Amino acid sequence: MASQAEHVAMRRAVELSARALDTTPPNPDVGCVILGPDGTVAGEGWHERPGGPHAEVVALRAAGSRARGGTALVTLEPCSHAGRTGPCTSALADAGIARVVYAVADPNPVAAGGAGVLRAHGVDVEAGLLADDAAAVNARWLTPFRTGRPFVTWKYAATLDGRSAARDGSSRWITGPESRAEVHRLRAAVDTVVVGAGTVVADDPHLAARSDGETLPYQTQPLRVVVDSTERTPAGARVRDASAPTWIATADEVGADPDGKVDLAKLLTALYEQGRRYVLLEGGPVLAGAFWQAGLVDRVVGYVAPALLGAGPHALGEAGVGAIAAAIRLDVTDVATVGDDIRITAVPRKKV
Structure with a gap:
């Protein structure tokens, strides 16, 4: 003993x-x-x-x-x-x-x-x-070995009132340059970045990891995955360039859930079978909500800016929570100041 x-x-x-x-x-x-x-x-x-x-x-x-x-x-x-x-x-x-x-x-x-x-x-x-x-x-x-799927970190940026964009849809830049540089380091530390087609259509993100937050690429780039149930990713989207590998994951290829959308559990299984172990979920509120509803988020890294919008989309969409008693409870593991922003790291609370 x-x-x-x-x-x-x-x-x-x-x-x-x-x-x-x-x-x-x-x-x-x-x-x-x-x-x-x-x-x-x-x-x-x-x-x-x-x-x-x-x-x-x-x-x-x-x-x-x-x-x-x-x-x-x-x-x-x-x-x-x-x-x-x-x-x-x-x-x-x-x-x-x-x-x-x-x-x-x-x-x-x-x-x-x-x-x-x-x-x-x-x-x-x-x-x-x-x-x-x-x-x-x-x-x-440990999670990939125990579950047969990658470990999923949901990263989001929001204002103090929880908005991920303004009423007109603009979202650049809610957080400051220090937070954005950290996100690039987060991307460089994973092997996969996941977004939804809606985010690609609305914001045309690049999703590569850049060491200065702007132009200089990291030597190793994560796989960029676009969850595209209706195959609407534009041919000229920046995620299709040659700076990092890209997979447009469709329902026909991955498998569909009962609503005809990409089955997220099957998507993660497919990524695991490809040797992928660490996913950074950067999608918008709809995709984030779907991951939470499926119980597929292992960690949250939230960047909260000291700003208020009062209108516009929230960081998290429908997550299957209908009452306070059913709220997804988290345990905060770290809180830090990043420039003018606050970074909060949390993990889902274990059910007892």
Whole structure:
């Protein structure tokens, strides 16, 4: 059974795992704390970027010789395979770690089995400490393995009174340049951006990720997906240019729901089968409402501008909520000031 010191260390590891959110895809967010044989912290670390050292390796380097005979607290089961970096199980065993406590079992069949490898090296292993907390931080990576569909983040921009555009339909620019630059970084951190045909017809968005928010493209671009049930995406729409890949997803190709529209669950399954794991939903209120009604949103990132319009479309359309008792409740995970705007990050509250 985990000791009090191990509980404290795992709590710290969970905190560390959250430091690199939106910079690690397609890798998981992992934190690690090394306790020396005396139970005091010898080293800590987190995984910062794909191709970089894993959290265990960073923590072991910080701990040095103090790791021998100590305990590693890791938010995800240490990997047992060699990818761009070596297996963490070997690094831990070679450093003389005597005990490993991890929070969440690795669901990736390529990397799973680390616990068994460590035990074969004579390392004492315990699983499940603060598993829910660690899984919440790493939900973006875990969700595709657990659901067979990509993790979906709904991003929206709105005024303080919840309007996504003015009465005349104009929406550029509700938020400031700092928020718009952040959105480009969000796009660069996912492999898929989804909008509806209505947004393409009304606003003609480009949807590529640009490093200066205007012209300079990121080296890797997400797939641009237009949900187009009635095949009305204009031939000259900017999303059809060659700066990023594009898929005009029609009901005939994806499959239709009972209303004849693109079946969103089938769309996400198709994206998963294409190897897509992270979706940024940037569609208008109708598409956003449909995703919520289908229960397909995993995270919200809202940019709220200190402005009032009093009329115009709301950020969220019909979402299947008919009464206060049926409201979609969220847990706020972060609130920050971005220029003149407020960024609110939240996740759907688990039903009990």
